[in-house]
Amino acid sequence: MNQIISNTQQQQNMSLDNTPPSGRSRPEELVPSRYAVQVGEIEVLVISDGVLPLPTQMLGHNADPAARAAWLKDMFLPQDAFDWALNVVVVRSGDQTILIDAGLGLDPNLNLPRAGQLIKRLEAASIDLASVTDVVLTHMHMDHVGGLLVEGVKEQLRPDLRIHVAAAEVKFWESPDFSHVSMPPGFPDALRATAKRFTKEYQSQLRLFDEEYEVAPGVVVSRTGGHTPGHSVVRVASGGDRLMFAGDAVFAVGFEHPDWHNGFEHDPEEAARVRVRLLRELAETGGQLVATHLPFPSVGRVAVDGDDFRWVAAFWDY
Numbered sequence: 001m002n003q004i005i006s007n008t009q010q011q012q013n014m015s016l017d018n019t020p021p022s023g024r025s026r027p028e029e030l031v032p033s034r035y036a037v038q039v040g041e042i043e044v045l046v047i048s049d050g051v052l053p054l055p056t057q058m059l060g061h062n063a064d065p066a067a068r069a070a071w072l073k074d075m076f077l078p079q080d081a082f083d084w085a086l087n088v089v090v091v092r093s094g095d096q097t098i099l100i101d102a103g104l105g106l107d108p109n110l111n112l113p114r115a116g117q118l119i120k121r122l123e124a125a126s127i128d129l130a131s132v133t134d135v136v137l138t139h140m141h142m143d144h145v146g147g148l149l150v151e152g153v154k155e156q157l158r159p160d161l162r163i164h165v166a167a168a169e170v171k172f173w174e175s176p177d178f179s180h181v182s183m184p185p186g187f188p189d190a191l192r193a194t195a196k197r198f199t200k201e202y203q204s205q206l207r208l209f210d211e212e213y214e215v216a217p218g219v220v221v222s223r224t225g226g227h228t229p230g231h232s233v234v235r236v237a238s239g240g241d242r243l244m245f246a247g248d249a250v251f252a253v254g255f256e257h258p259d260w261h262n263g264f265e266h267d268p269e270e271a272a273r274v275r276v277r278l279l280r281e282l283a284e285t286g287g288q289l290v291a292t293h294l295p296f297p298s299v300g301r302v303a304v305d306g307d308d309f310r311w312v313a314a315f316w317d318y
């Protein structure tokens, strides 16, 4: 499935492949940071931007602390804080190369040295920033737009780059409501400042949609709301295969406890409804799911039994 890539494409550095590019030497990382999935005719590459340690209370700030502690214990996770994955996706459909979200970036004030790896890992995957024709943003939290604000990145991007984002998202960040979130201190200010800076930097490249937009053949972004008012998911469909990039609609705890409110959700009740709707859709279609904060490469499927959902990780394809 991952090998449907021609030699010609490889020579042009065009393939979204799991094999390292030949003829280049670079220090090897000890962790895999990209994983390719073929969806019909469309190539999808999950790239890790690294990890972000966050307090566990954020997993479900409306949950009984004992229930939260029990879930962490069952998952063999530490009780105080654990690392959230940061997954970014590159999609190639026809002659378009689409970057879905952009990772956290490298803000030295945040002291998050294990995040913000995207640019280096795109390079390791032989994906030239100048080859990106479109960016799709699931939403404008800094862990999804920050990579575009890393020094020197904008200069490498094409002047005609299109950045697709829901109109409701851009509007939200003009005067964002943080009254329902539960974030560590400092985060709201950092999120506000990053979204503002992003809008200013990329204003002329923003292409707003209301509810849905077909970015490329078989690649459709749809607004869900919930997490943020303009939060959107991307559905990729080709030749009977389906994959959904769900952004921040689904977290690791969300299969067993879809009603737990994540600390980053601006409208947690709506976010929970969105989560259940998407999980039901995925269970029904059998399509693959990729989400920002599920453990890398976060490729899997959703099983359902009544109201109980279960994550079924994909077997890696070598």
Ligand SMILES: [Zn+2]
Pocket (backbone or CB within 6 Å): 141, 143, 144, 248, 292, 293
């Ligand atoms: Zn996020």
